[in-house]
Amino acid sequence: MNLLYWLDPWEFSPTVVIALLVPAILFVRGARKARLSFARRLSFWFGLIALYVVLHTRLDYFFEHEFFMHRLQHLVLHHLGPFFIALSYPGAALRAGIPLRWRQRFLRPALQTPLVRKVLDVVMHPVVAVTLFVGLIYFWLLSPIHFVAMLDWRLYRVMNWSMAIDGLLFWWLVLDPRPAPPARLSPGKRVLVVIAAIPPQIILGAFIFFTPHELYPIYSICGRAFTWLSPMRDQQIGGLLLWIPGSMMSVIGALIALRHWMRLSARGRLRTERRAQTPRGLTHAASQTTSGTSGQR
Structure with missing residues (x-):
């Protein structure tokens, strides 16, 4: 069995192909105009390919027949793939990949509609974002x-x-x-948001790992891909995947958000710093104007 065999989809899905092919084409078109670094390009392609692998290859059979493989799939879907795509910050490249006429006629009016803006405001609210991020893990488990x-x-x-x-x-x-602005959250809130998502993942992962009975008998009923792995050991590995790698991804995200915070602070680009600098600048300018006027007199 070669690599092409494993890349062949277990169940062909045109939705997956279109959903991943469209951003790939837009990124190729726009990356040249946006002048993205090699690291950002590599991050984007790694994340996109990771999503394809867990959604549209023969590995999907194992994701459906082993709990720990299912958790590995969701670790990539919910953490690894989106993490690297967001880390590349591809928004400028994706927008540049869309023809200007389409952006003016379709994209911009769609994003400015009250419904879309309201939905984004709700979904991107820090409390809602954390609740959805952790709540979906709990719900599907x-x-x-x-x-x-x-x-x-x-x-x-x-x-x-x-x-x-x-x-x-x-x-x-x-x-x-x-x-912030233009970002929706200040750098400090971004750090707090991702840190808030860590304890619930640890608790759920530890609960699954230490539970002495089988929580998900569906895999035994439908038949397991790895017959040599006991149901309890399968469940324990799945709990560990949620407990350790899932939490570590959030820790790494918090460190990156903290780095952005320190970088923006060092450059004086935080809103509080700009507010503090503006009165001093105005006061200094006013004093110079006053002294200049006095000198003329």
């Missing part, structure tokens, strides 16, 4: 919900897409390198 989601292919796809979209929104919010 509720035993009854998980049982049905792994049986119904439509709900299974809704589960995967909800994790991917929420991951993109969350990490885009947290890893934004700009000051």
Whole structure:
């Protein structure tokens, strides 16, 4: 079996192909105009390819038949893939990849509609962002919900897409390198938001790991991909994947957000610093004007 065999989709999905091909084309078109660094390009392609691998390859069979493989899939969908895409900050390149006429006629009016702006304001609110990020993990891991989601292919796809979209929104919010505004959150709030997401992931991962009975019997009922792995060991590995790598991704995100905060502070680009500097500048200018006027007199 070669690499091409594993890249062949287990179940072909035109939705996945279109959803990943469109940003890939836009990024290729716009990266030249936006003049992105090699590191940012590499980060974007790594994240996009990671999403493709866990959504549209033969690995999907294992994701459906082993709990720890399912957790690995969601670790990539919710954390790793969106994290690297957001880390590349590809917004300028994606916009540049859209023809100017389309941007003026379709994209800009759509983003300025009250409904879209209201939805973004709600979803990007720090409390809502943390609640969604952690809440979706808890929701899809509720035993009854998980049982049905792994049986119904439509709900299974809704589960995967909800994790991917929420991951993109969350990490885009947290890893934004700009000051606020134009960023939605100040650098300090970005650090707090990602830190707030760590304890619930640790608690849920530890609960799954230490539970002495099988929480997700659907994998035993439908047949396991790895017959040599016991159900409890499978469950423990899945709990560890949520507990340690998932939490560590949030720690790394907090460190990057903190680095952006320190960089913006060193450059005097924080809003509080600008406010503090403006009165002093005005006072200094006023004093110079007063002294100049007095001298003329």
